[in-house]
Amino acid sequence: MRAGIHLVKAGHPVVVFVYDHFERAARAQAKGLGVPDLRLYVFPQYTPGALSSSVEEAKAVQAAEEFARLLEH
Secondary structure: OHHHHHHHHOOOOOEEEEEHHHHHHHHHHHHHOOOOOOEEEEEOOOOOOOOOHHHHHHHHHHHHHHHHHHHHO
């Protein structure tokens, strides 16, 4: 988070990748450090034993595609 915030303040395009469990904390930290519009990609955290590896693989592929699109903006 802090590295992403420093990069944004230095004028670089940034998307920070965070697990869904930490989304609220990430948004609060970004707001508190003066970058309330910091672009976040919120990814569902893996729960061991909860899903099959093929489901986890599909989530990772989807995340990579969505994350790449965020970098284009």
